[in-house]
Amino acid sequence: MISSTLRFLFSAALVLVCLTTSAVSPPPKEGGQTPSPTKSPTATPKPTPAGAIDEKLFSGMQWRQIGPFRGGRALAIEGVPGEPDTYYFGAVAGGVWKTTDGGQNWIPLFDKEDISSIGAIAVAPSDHNVVYAGTGEAAIRGNTTYGIGIYKSIDAGKTWKNVGLKDSRQIGALIVDPRNADVVLVAALGHAFGPNPERGIFRTADGGKTWTKVLSKDENTGGIDVVFDPHNPNIVFASLWQARRQPWFFSSGGAGSGLYRSEDNGVTWKRLEGNGLPEGILGKIGVAVSGADSNRVYAIIEAKEGGLFRSDDAGQKWTRVNDDGRFRQRAWYFSKVYADPKSADTVYLLNTGAFRSVDGGKTFNLLPARHGDHHGLWIDPENPNRIGNANDGGASISIDGGKTWTTQNNQPTAQFYHVAVDNAFPYHIYGAQQDNSNVCIASRTDSGVVGREDWYQAGGGECGFVIPDPRDFLCRWTIPDTARSISLTVFSGCRRYCFRHMIRT
Incomplete structure (x- = not known):
C-alpha cells in the first residue's frame, strides 16, 4: 500500500532466477573410450501451436536464490509460552516460518504445501506440538491472495495436513481452546470477490475432522475476529464483517457486520448491540479481552461513530474511550486491538503504526516498531515484555516491551x-x-x-x-x-x- 508518510526503504526480498546447467555427456567405457550414441527410430515431431514454447528448452535450468532477504507482508504471528525463543509467523506470500533462536534465523515450514498465503496461526496451549494455520489473508486489498482452508501440524510444524474449510478462502482469526488442542474456533471471511456459503464462525471439537458453522449471517458476511476470555474459555467474543472486493470497487460494512458473545465455548451466540455501541452500519470490528481482568473488553469499530470502545462488565455496557481518526484510517485493512495480559489499562492498536495505551485507551503512544502497516501482535501471557509483531515488512520480536526489535532482513517473503x-x-x-x-x-x-x-x-x-x-x-x-x-x-x-x-x- 502507499502510506501517507515517506518510509525508510529497507533492503531485502525474494527473487528467483533460472540457470542453465551444462550438458551431460555419456560416461566413458572401461579403457577410456566414449560409447557412440545409439540411434533410435526417428519419430515424427508433433506440431507446436503458434506461440507455444517447447518445454525441452527449459529442461536444463535450475532455480537459485539471489535475494534480497527482506520480509514481505505478514498478518499472523504467534509465540510459545514457556519457550522464549520459539515463534511462528505467517506471510501472505511465503507460508509459515519458525524461529527457535528469538528471531535471529527463520526456517520455512510450508514449502511443500499447495498454498503460501497465511491469514492466521495458533499454537495449542495444552500441546505445543499442535499448530493450526488458516490460509488466505483477510486484509482484502486489491492484490489479496486466497487460501484453501485450515492446516494442522502435530509435530511443531515439521509436517502439515489440510483439515477442511477449503472454500473459506480468507481467514481472519483462529484460536485453540487452552484446555483441549482439538477444540478450535475459526473466523472465516469467505470469498473476497463474491458470495459463498462457507463463511462465518466455525468450530471443531475433534481437531478438524468435522466442522460446524456456529455463527453466520448470510452469504455476503463472514467472520473476521474471534477471541477467548483468557481466564474462562467458555466465554468467547467474535465479530462478523460484510465486505466485498472488486477490481474497480471495494465496500466495507453492510448490515451483516456485528459483535457477538458466547457463554458456551462458541456453540451458541448472542449479538451485542446498543448499550453504548454505535448504531447503524458497524463495519470491521476487532475485539480483545484483558488477561488481567475478564470484565475488561476492548473493541475497535469502523463505524461512522466508531472508535475504540471499552466495556468494564464483560460486554454488557460500552463506552467510547477514543475516537482518534488515526486508529480508523483504512479500517478495512487494519482494525486490530490487543489487550495486555497483566494490566487491564494497557491496550494495543494496530494501524499504519503500532500504538500502546496505558490509561485504558484514552491516549496512545507510537511504538518504534519495524516498518509500517501493522496487522498482527502476540503478547506472552506470562511476560508482556515479550512481543511478536507482524507487518507489511515481515515479522519481528521484542523482549523489552517494544523498545527494540529484531531485524526483518532475514526472511525472504517479499511480494x-x-x-x-x-x-x-x-x-x-x-x-x-x-x-x-x-x-x-x-x-x-x-x-x-x-x-x-x-x-x-x-x-x-x-x-x-x-x-x-x-x-x-x-x-x-x-x-x-x-x-x-x-x-x-x-x-x-x-x-x-x-x-x-x-x-x-
Missing part, C-alpha cells in the same frame, strides 16, 4: 508485483515489492556470490512496475500501483535525477 530484466551483461533483475522500495539485483558477480552489495535501489517507493530502458539500463521507469503517475529515474555515477510525468486517470 513482487512484477519482475523485469535489462540488456546488460551480466543482466540485472528488477522487482517492485509491495510496500517496499523497488530493487535491482545483479544476476551474477565476479565473486560467484550475489550478496547485499549487489542489491541496488531502483527508484521509487511502492510501484506496480519498474522497467529498465532497453537502450540504457541506468534509466528506469516506475509506475505506482495507483497508476496515477509515471516516474523516470536516471542513475549516473553517484547522482540520481528523477522526472515525474503526471497522467490523468
Whole structure:
C-alpha cells in the first residue's frame, strides 16, 4: 500500500532466477573410450501451436536464490509460552516460518504445501506440538491472495495436513481452546470477490475432522475476529464483517457486520448491540479481552461513530474511550486491538503504526516498531515484555516491551508485483515489492556470490512496475500501483535525477 508518510526503504526480498546447467555427456567405457550414441527410430515431431514454447528448452535450468532477504507482508504471528525463543509467523506470500533462536534465523515450514498465503496461526496451549494455520489473508486489498482452508501440524510444524474449510478462502482469526488442542474456533471471511456459503464462525471439537458453522449471517458476511476470555474459555467474543472486493470497487460494512458473545465455548451466540455501541452500519470490528481482568473488553469499530470502545462488565455496557481518526484510517485493512495480559489499562492498536495505551485507551503512544502497516501482535501471557509483531515488512520480536526489535532482513517473503530484466551483461533483475522500495539485483558477480552489495535501489517507493530502458539500463521507469503517475529515474555515477510525468486517470 502507499502510506501517507515517506518510509525508510529497507533492503531485502525474494527473487528467483533460472540457470542453465551444462550438458551431460555419456560416461566413458572401461579403457577410456566414449560409447557412440545409439540411434533410435526417428519419430515424427508433433506440431507446436503458434506461440507455444517447447518445454525441452527449459529442461536444463535450475532455480537459485539471489535475494534480497527482506520480509514481505505478514498478518499472523504467534509465540510459545514457556519457550522464549520459539515463534511462528505467517506471510501472505511465503507460508509459515519458525524461529527457535528469538528471531535471529527463520526456517520455512510450508514449502511443500499447495498454498503460501497465511491469514492466521495458533499454537495449542495444552500441546505445543499442535499448530493450526488458516490460509488466505483477510486484509482484502486489491492484490489479496486466497487460501484453501485450515492446516494442522502435530509435530511443531515439521509436517502439515489440510483439515477442511477449503472454500473459506480468507481467514481472519483462529484460536485453540487452552484446555483441549482439538477444540478450535475459526473466523472465516469467505470469498473476497463474491458470495459463498462457507463463511462465518466455525468450530471443531475433534481437531478438524468435522466442522460446524456456529455463527453466520448470510452469504455476503463472514467472520473476521474471534477471541477467548483468557481466564474462562467458555466465554468467547467474535465479530462478523460484510465486505466485498472488486477490481474497480471495494465496500466495507453492510448490515451483516456485528459483535457477538458466547457463554458456551462458541456453540451458541448472542449479538451485542446498543448499550453504548454505535448504531447503524458497524463495519470491521476487532475485539480483545484483558488477561488481567475478564470484565475488561476492548473493541475497535469502523463505524461512522466508531472508535475504540471499552466495556468494564464483560460486554454488557460500552463506552467510547477514543475516537482518534488515526486508529480508523483504512479500517478495512487494519482494525486490530490487543489487550495486555497483566494490566487491564494497557491496550494495543494496530494501524499504519503500532500504538500502546496505558490509561485504558484514552491516549496512545507510537511504538518504534519495524516498518509500517501493522496487522498482527502476540503478547506472552506470562511476560508482556515479550512481543511478536507482524507487518507489511515481515515479522519481528521484542523482549523489552517494544523498545527494540529484531531485524526483518532475514526472511525472504517479499511480494513482487512484477519482475523485469535489462540488456546488460551480466543482466540485472528488477522487482517492485509491495510496500517496499523497488530493487535491482545483479544476476551474477565476479565473486560467484550475489550478496547485499549487489542489491541496488531502483527508484521509487511502492510501484506496480519498474522497467529498465532497453537502450540504457541506468534509466528506469516506475509506475505506482495507483497508476496515477509515471516516474523516470536516471542513475549516473553517484547522482540520481528523477522526472515525474503526471497522467490523468
